[in-house]
Every structure is written in C-alpha cells, then in structure tokens.
C-alpha cells in the first residue's frame with residue numbers, strides 16, 4: 001500500500017464529510033503460476049506505451065516484446081533494437097487506456113496502471129500497481145461474471161474493503177497480493193466490459209468498516225443455507241463479530257447455486273494413505289486403516305474438527321481437512337467443510353453442502369438477493385452485520 005491505511009481511516013474517523021483523499025494503490029503479482037519467459041505488450045487503443053528502464057528517459061513504443069530468460073536482466077526488443085536493463089516500467093501514454101499483455105501460453109489480458117517487469121529464475125516477474133478502486137472493480141468482474149448489478153456492487157465493496165484490511169498478505173515480497181484466489185481472483189481490467197465498469201463507479205471509495213478500520217470482508221461461493229463462523233473455520237484468532245455464521249435466508253438465498261449439495265466416495269485405503277503422507281505421526285503402529293469421523297460441529301453444521309485415529313489420535317480442523325482433500329482430489333469434488341462422514345465397507349462417503357470456506361458473503365446468495373430486489377447495501381449488511389459503510393475518498 002502506498003498510503004498508511006490506519007492513518008487514512010483514523011484521520012477520517014472524526015470527519016462527517018466525504019473525504020477528498022485519493023485511493024491508495026495496491027501492488028499485485030501477476031501470472032506467477034504461468035512463469036512467462038516472453039511477453040508482448042501494446043495498448044488497447046493502439047496509442048503508445050511509455051517504457052522506462054533504469055535511468056534514462058521514457059521510450060515511446062506502440063508494440064514491445066520482453067525476454068526474461070537471463071538471470072539479472074530483462075531484454076526489450078522493438079523494431080529491431082534490443083535494450084537490456086534490470087527492470088522495465090510500463091504505463092500508457094493516454095489516460096484511461098490499458099496495457100495489453102500477451103504471453104505464449106495465455107490469452108491476452110489488459111491491465112490498468114503501471115506494469116513492472118523484472119527477471120526471476122529465467123522468467124518474468126510481473127507486478128501491476130494500480131489504485132485500489134480499479135483493482136476492486138476488476139476483482140468483482142472476475143469473481144462474479146454476469147452477476148446482477150447490485151450483487152456486483154456488493155462484491156466491489158467487499159473486494160475493496162478486504163484489500164484495505166489485508167494488505168501485506170505476502171510480506172517481504174514487494175507486492176501486496178497475488179492474482180489467485182489465495183488473495184483475490186484478478187484477471188486485469190479486461191474482466192469488466194466498459195459498460196459494466198462505468199456502472200461500478202457509483203460505489204468508488206465506499207468501504208465496509210468496523211471500529212473505523214476496513215473490515216475483513218471475506219467471501220466464498222455457496223453456503224447452502226447457513227454461513228460459517230470464522231472462529232470455527234480458522235480458529236479463535238480469526239473471530240470477528242461480523243464474521244459469525246448465520247442463516248442465509250429461507251429459500252435459501254443461494255438456492256440457484258449448482259453447489260447446494262455434493263457427495264464424494266473415497267477409498268478408505270487411499271484416504272488413510274494421503275492422511276499419513278501429510279501427518280507421518282499416524283504411521284505408528286500401522287494397524288490397518290485409520291478411522292475418520294466428524295468430532296465437533298460449528299455454527300450451521302460446518303465441521304469444526306475431524307478426528308483421525310490410526311495409531312495416534314489427530315484432531316484436524318474441518319477446514320484443514322477440506323483444504324487437504326480439495327487439493328488432492330479436486331476443489332470441484334471436495335467442496336467445503338460442511339459435510340458428514342459415513343463408512344460403507346471399503347469406502348468413506350462424504351455428503352456435503354456448499355462450496356468454499358463458508359465465511360462472510362455467500363456469492364450465490366448475494367446474486368439471489370439482488371434478483372429479489374435487494375440493493376448492495378442490504379446485501380452487505382446481511383452478510384456483514386455490525387459493520388458501517390463509509391466513503392473514505
């Protein structure tokens with residue numbers, strides 16, 4: 001973050017008038033999983049890119065390629081010339097334009113703001129710096145493609161508040177967030193159509209706060225009728241008054257989700273093998289299969305702890321169990337920490353409800369509320385009670 005958020009928020013706390021501050025900037029690491037070695041860059045409008053590398057003045061180029069295979073330099077190629085520097089910084093000559101980035105393996109993406117390109121281990125380290133408002137709008141479009149307008153507005157406010165509350169999720173890295181769901185799903189400004197983008201401007205600067213600080217407005221796909229409490233999912237330290245589980249409407253609000261219920265059978269031997277790989281203490285002594293059962297339930301039937309017995313007794317949180325099995329068996333198969341376990345002969349049968357960690361805003365629920373006429377303020381209040389909606393700039 002470019003601006004100390006605490007100072008920003010505290011300085012506004014006593015003022016009733018909307019502030020005139022500029023939105024702080026955030027730095028996002030892009031495409032790390034793709035490890036691009038080459039990039040082709042241009043602009044949306046076809047106007048020039050301003051390219052700055054080390055010292056010296058900006059180069060004005062309409063198209064430019066970068067090669068990051070050297071260990072300590074990035075090499076720029078444009079119209080037959082090559083220039084190598086420790087890093088390059090790109091921005092568009094025209095305001096409101098976007099930087100188009102193409103790599104071999106990936107479709108083109110468009111980014112607002114500034115793009116930094118540096119070498120790292122034979123590929124390009126890309127960091128996008130942009131105002132948090134532009135970031136939140138792009139996140140909302142990536143997260144809730146095609147959602148009704150009021151749900152999208154709620155998602156923008158949630159994405160912005162979360163970004164302000166959780167800057168530094170990658171400490172010591174030189175950036176605030178990655179572009180994956182570990183932080184927030186970010187595909188660049190191209191994720192929004194120009195018309196959608198225009199419509200999202202009405203909530204610029206609006207932030208959900210709790211006790212004058214940005215609230216940690218987490219969200220997930222589907223609760224299937226009841227959201228989870230942060231303390232059941234992530235432990236005592238994560239407890240927040242606005243992150244306590246509650247019923248999600250009568251219908252429920254997320255009744256149109258394809259993830260209301262799921263079922264997965266896992267061979268008992270396979271399940272125990274993968275648990276033993278992760279927790280070697282289960283190995284002593286090996287006496288056939290381990291036993292896996294739900295030990296404690298939290299709010300709404302979200303699993304608080306799973307007891308694994310196999311030589312020793314292991315208490316895993318329901319979310320740890322979900323993350324482990326989701327990673328190995330697929331996030332689209334083991335979908336949430338809201339499940340029951342039944343042993344049937346050689347298999348464990350998991351019957352579950354919902355998708356995601358269950359804490360905060362249920363995205364399918366927000367869409368359901370928007371379709372029934374609720375506006376974004378009402379949606380945010382439903383999922384994050386006790387918070388205030390404040391215009392911080």
Ligand SMILES: [Zn+2]
Pocket residue numbers: 169170177178179180182183184
């Ligand atoms: Zn991250």
Ligand SMILES: [Zn+2]
Pocket residue numbers: 222223224225226248252253254362364365
């Ligand atoms: Zn829901």
